[in-house]
Amino acid sequence: MTHLQEILAIIVLVALAGIGLTVGLLRSRGGKSRTLPRETGAAPRPGTDYAPGVGDDAEPPRDTPTRTVETTPGVDTLEAPPEPLPTPTVERPESAVGRLQRLRARLARSNTAMGKGLLALLSRGGLDEQAWEDVEDTLLTSDLGVEATTELVDSLRAKVKVEGATDEATVREWLRQDLLALVDPGMDRSIASSRVGTRPAVVLVVGVNGTGKTTTVGKLARVLVAEDKDVVLGAADTFRAAAADQLQTWGERVGVPTVRSDRDGADPAAVAFDAVRAGNEMEADVVLLDTAGRLHNKVGLMDELGKVKRVVEKQSPIDEVLLVLDATTGQNGLRQAEVFGEVVNVTGIVLTKLDGTAKGGIVVAVQRKLGVPVKLVGLGEGPDDLAPFDPEAFVDALIS
Secondary structure: OOOHHHHHHHHHHHHHHHHHHHHHHHHHHHOOOOOOOOOOOOOOOOOOOOOOOOOOOOOOOOOOOOOOOOOOOOOOOOOOOOOOHHHHHHOOOOOOOOOOHHHEEEEEEEHHHHHHHHHHOOOOOOOHHHHHHHHHHHHHHOOOHHHHHHHHHHHHHHHHHOOOOHHHHHHHHHHHHHHHHHHOOOOOOOOOOOOOOEEEEEEEOOOOOOOOOHHHHHHHHHHHHOOOOOEEEEEOOOOOOOHHHHHHHHHOOOOOOOEEEOOOOOOOHHHHHHHHHHHHOOOOOOOOOOOOEOOOOOOHHHHHHHHHHHHHHHOOOOEEEEEEEEOOOOOOOOHHHHHHHHHHHHOOOEEOOOOOOOEEEEEOOOOHHOOOOOEEEOOOOOOEEOOOOOOOOHHHHOOO
């Protein structure tokens, strides 16, 4: 072996030894694992996900907050189903037959001044001119009116002169007969509430502000439902805030539909027209139309009321126009009645608040002024305190 070959052999052996040493060192390092000491009480670092991963089940549990369904992103929480709304209870109003008799005591409490005053004057005997003037004053302050007062006094004078009797029982009977004649029990006080041929009856309710028209329409619906009538309400008062809501509430209580506009300030004639059309489609017995209150001396507003009537009549005749009067206004209500009668041809009167400070004579006065009967009277704030007018019960309450 030459000298060169010996040198190459030595170099190869040294290289192999170096490779073997390097491999041994690498193996010795890879076989050891270093475990970092765990810090206790350290706060979790923001942005670090401490949730367990795959293969971590064998490790001790980590001190990280447990995430619930509510706090886990992307998980929808199921809401409890809403409770069903209670079914509205439809009321069954009491019959209006004899209702005024039931309310007679309430009427008598507020209208006894005229009856008791007259009985006291007429039954004391020795009636001179001063006594008869007192009788006249009592009647006039009861809103009877000048013409009716004169007729009543003349009749009583004649009876006292002829009969000469002045005991209270006799005078009470005289007074009852004369008052009943003034109230006129022969007038037709029925309400148009039955179908006319193939169409429903149409009732238009009018009056000045504050007389209780909307409430009267609602109470009248109750009266008619108690008579087994199919009623449709028309909310043609589109000016007063919440008037349509108020009327609809009255209707819902007795299961009566209300036709109304979906916006404030709508054309009242259009609403009234739609209500009558709906009544035809539903084959109702009667359509009750509520209108906005208006002052009788406002020409523009009264013209608008005339327009409502004309528009409705393009589809159906109006069978009844009820004028609602506040009985406490007394003689002031007579001018209102006169103007409304000229515009819409009033066929009947509704006197509200007759249980308050009203005087009984207004019944006679308004009938004479318009030549139409008082058909309904309001004797309280209850839903069934609207009563068909009964002349005999009314007069009996006055002189009780």
